[in-house]
Amino acid sequence: MIHHLKLVQLKAGLPAHRVEEIMVESRIRILKIQDVLSLACGKKIPLPGHETSHDLFLALEFENSLKRTSAFDHPLYQQFEAQILKPNAQKIEVLEFEMDPGKDVRFS
Numbered sequence: 001m002i003h004h005l006k007l008v009q010l011k012a013g014l015p016a017h018r019v020e021e022i023m024v025e026s027r028i029r030i031l032k033i034q035d036v037l038s039l040a041c042g043k044k045i046p047l048p049g050h051e052t053s054h055d056l057f058l059a060l061e062f063e064n065s066l067k068r069t070s071a072f073d074h075p076l077y078q079q080f081e082a083q084i085l086k087p088n089a090q091k092i093e094v095l096e097f098e099m100d101p102g103k104d105v106r107f108s
Contacts, residue, residue: 001037001099002062007054009091019043019056022084026058029080035071037061054093061099 010019026041040059044052062068071077085092 002065002068003097003099004060004062004068005095005097006058006060007093007095008056008058008085008089009053009093010055010088011090014088018088022056022088025084026080029076029084030058030060033071033074033076035062035067035074037063053091 010022020043023041023043027039030036030039038059038061040057042057044055060068060071062071
């Protein structure tokens with residue numbers, strides 16, 4: 001199982017409601033892709049004494065790396081990246097994790 005995490009820093013000056021719109025669009029578009037097992041997305045909660053530059057996160061789960069590649073090559077995901085993420089994101093940090101203990105990640 002592959003867990004793909006995107007930490008998104010949004011461009012300065014975006015209206016506050018735009019984060020909500022991005023979350024809704026993420027769910028509408030990405031969950032239509034068959035290879036995506038699950039999607040979680042959320043916005044930053046300000047914590048006193050803890051600053052982070054990330055305004056939004058997207059967490060996608062895939063059965064394996066082939067399904068991940070297939071999902072990211074899907075026209076719906078390509079459209080999501082071009083119309084939603086790229087115009088609104090200043091920086092995107094990507095992290096991926098293998099969730100099956102004892103599995104060699106080279107063969108995921």
